[in-house]
Amino acid sequence: MTRTIPVNQNLVEMEYAVRGAIPRRAQEMQRAGRTIYACNLGNPQALGQKPITFYRQVLTLLEAAGNITRERSLARVAAANPELFNESGVEPLANYIIDYSANFLEQCRTGMGAYTESKGPLFIRTAIARYIDRRDGENIAADPEQIFLTDGASDAAKRIMELLITGPQDGVMIPIPQYPLYSATVKRCGGVQVNYYPEEDNDWALTPDILEEAYRKATADGVHVKCIVVINPGNPTGAILDKPSIDGVVNFAEQHGLAIIADEVYQDNLYGGTFISMASAVGGRDIPLFSLHSISKGFAGECGHRGGYLELRNMPKVERTDLNLAEVILKQASVSLCSNTVGQAIIYMLVNPPEKGSAPYNIYQDEKNAVLGELEAKAALIKESFKQMEGMECFGRTGAMYLFPRLNTLPPGSNDFDYCMALLEETGICTVNGAGFGQLPGTRHMRIAFLPPRETVTGFLPEWIRFHNRYVHRPQV
Incomplete structure (x- = not known):
């Protein structure tokens, strides 16, 4: 068929590396009978994690x-x-x-087969509000009417971008490296991606200078910066932001009149670290805040059921209307009728777990702790193995479900895509190269999800170490 059709070029140009060329090659190899170790995607139950x-x-x-x-x-x-x-x-x-x-x-x-309110049932939103209050304290209580149930956090992020990007010069500040949902959605909506670079050598910390430099450069280019995205704990880095970093973002957003999008889907994946929510840091300050959570990560791993929530705070009036931004978000949600009801039910169970002393309580806690304990143990195994790989460094406290090591030593003419593709071809280990998430120019990285069973991880690590130390000494590629 020779007929052509014009389409939205923004969609054509979108990229999403976690399902890109390397994972596609892994699928081809798997169909041909090769054993593949899928470490490219945060999809726990696909890799053997049992449901709660x-x-x-x-x-x-x-x-x-x-x-x-x-x-x-x-x-x-x-x-x-x-x-x-x-x-x-x-x-x-x-x-x-x-x-x-x-x-x-x-x-x-x-029942479960009917549409619900577009925001989601009030009793679920009330349970979420109480969960947030328990987490953050009740000085600034969460409002159930400012909570929307969504088909995962990705759905919420897309809705926000769709609202805030109104023209080709509207900018969204994104941490680099970042989860490519954000760069893809900015591209899809026709906005400008404004990169800011946390300090890798300082455990991926943020400083005011980092944020100001990115903002100044964007505004000098005529970009109207609308909001800043913060992913905490980080994806792909796994880094957990400390209080100075969080407070720095809040002060920066207040100074420049920006909204904050707080992607907090890994808030249970801390492994001894401390999570500081953006809502608790904003407190009573008049800063528009969109906070995202999900059932896909943490210890639940319910990726396929697509459940999550979006919490709003300090929503401004919409220019040239009498509407509050929350009212427009309700209109937006109404077009989709409602999020799926199974996802709604699981987010309710996540925020309203079995009571202490109830019959299922001990099993629930044991399963939760077992999942998180296994993730921590597997991350430690992989991180320890980096010490045996020449030129491999990994910064920051372990969080989320990923490690993002820096490849300091690669053969001349080779980049991180070449490394990850060769790793796949020779060992069956499927990862994602750092360029797929963005990285500081001149650096090279890879992301590995520490989700396969522990015996699988311990099985492939020696092979990876041998591959790595051969690869870095190859002649020019």
Whole structure:
């Protein structure tokens, strides 16, 4: 077919490296029978992480409400005839889980298959607000009416960009390296990406000078900077921002009248570190703030169920209207009708987990701690192996699900894409090269997700070490 059609060039030019050329080559190799170690994507359950039992037990009852009556009957039979269940090995669901599910459906009113309010059900938004208050303290309480349920954090980020970018000179400040959702969405919306560079050698810290330099350069080029994106803990770096860095962003945004987009989906992936939310840092200051969270990361790993929330604070009036920006966001949400109800249910369970002392509490805590403990252990194994790889350095406290080492020694004519592609071809380890996330000019990196099972990681690390130390001494590529 020779016919052509004009399309939005911004979409044609979008790039998303985590599903780019290297992962596509990995798929080809896998189809040909090669063993592939998928370390390119933060997709925990695809790599063997088990779902949280409590989430699945509740979902079973929510999606088939008749099961609630059946489980209540089974619980009564089990109480009267415990020997029947002891012999069979079948264990009825705890009354707490049955009551939790019934209460959810009662508050939901229309079941799981119906549209909800465009913001999401009020009882879920109220639970999220209380979760935020427990996390940050109640000096500036979260408002359920300023919370929107979304199909993951990516959905929320796209909505914000769509609102704020109004013309080709509107700029969004993005940390480099960054999760390529942001660069792709700025491109899609026709705006300008304004890069700022955290100090890698200083554990990816931010200083006022870094932010001011990026802002001055952009405004000198005629860019109207509208907002600044902060990813904490970082993706791809895994770095956890300290208080001076967070406070510096808040002061900078206030000084220049910018909104802040706080991507905080990894706030549970701290491994002993301390998370400072942007909402707690902003406090009572009149700075527009968009905070994002998700069920895809943390310990839940429910990527496919696409659940998350967007919290708004200090929304300004919309120019040349009587509307508050939150009202426009509600219009925007209404066009999509609502986020998916399974994602809504899981975000509710994330912020409203089993109560201490309840039947599922200990299992829930054990599973949560096991997931986070395994992630920390695997990150430590990989990070330790870098000491045996010539010219490999990794900065910052470990957070999120990734390491982002710097490749200081590569053969002449080789770049980080060449390295990662060769690593894949020779070992089956699929990673993403640093250029896919952006990096300080003159540096070369790679991102590895520490998600495969520990035995898989310990199995491929020796092969990676051997590959690396051969590769860096290759003649010119």
